[in-house]
Amino acid sequence: MNSFPQLPGEPADAFEQLLLHRDFGPSRQFSQTADVVGCSESTLRRRAEQWRWNERLADYDSGMLQQASEARTKEDLERCKYQLETFRQEQLARARTVGDRAEELLAMVERSA
Numbered sequence: 001m002n003s004f005p006q007l008p009g010e011p012a013d014a015f016e017q018l019l020l021h022r023d024f025g026p027s028r029q030f031s032q033t034a035d036v037v038g039c040s041e042s043t044l045r046r047r048a049e050q051w052r053w054n055e056r057l058a059d060y061d062s063g064m065l066q067q068a069s070e071a072r073t074k075e076d077l078e079r080c081k082y083q084l085e086t087f088r089q090e091q092l093a094r095a096r097t098v099g100d101r102a103e104e105l106l107a108m109v110e111r112s113a
Contacts, residue, residue, distance in 0.1 A: 004019070004022065004056075004060060007051060007052075010051050014047045014050075014051055015051075016037075017033060017037050017039075017044060017047065018047075018048075018051065018053055018056070018057075020033055020036055020037060021033040021044070021048075021053065021057070022057055022060060026061050028057075030044045030045060030048070
């Protein structure tokens, strides 16, 4: 979720406060944001209600969690692919070694017969 649009009619300062509040992450608190922007918590709470901050931030947080989950899934998939390829290469090397030993044994049997 790269886009976090400003709502039509939303004042620039309210949107800026929302962005700062958003960046505190899912454990964000109005008191943190109020300290940074220099206004009261009650002002932020009014703006949050008027401009649907909770809904917008819930969507944002959900999108970020989804992205993190997808990234983790891709990492896991790549790790599994690597492990599978490594396993296949090891098995192929072992099969070649067994084949070589079998040929050596067959040659020894033929020489001794």
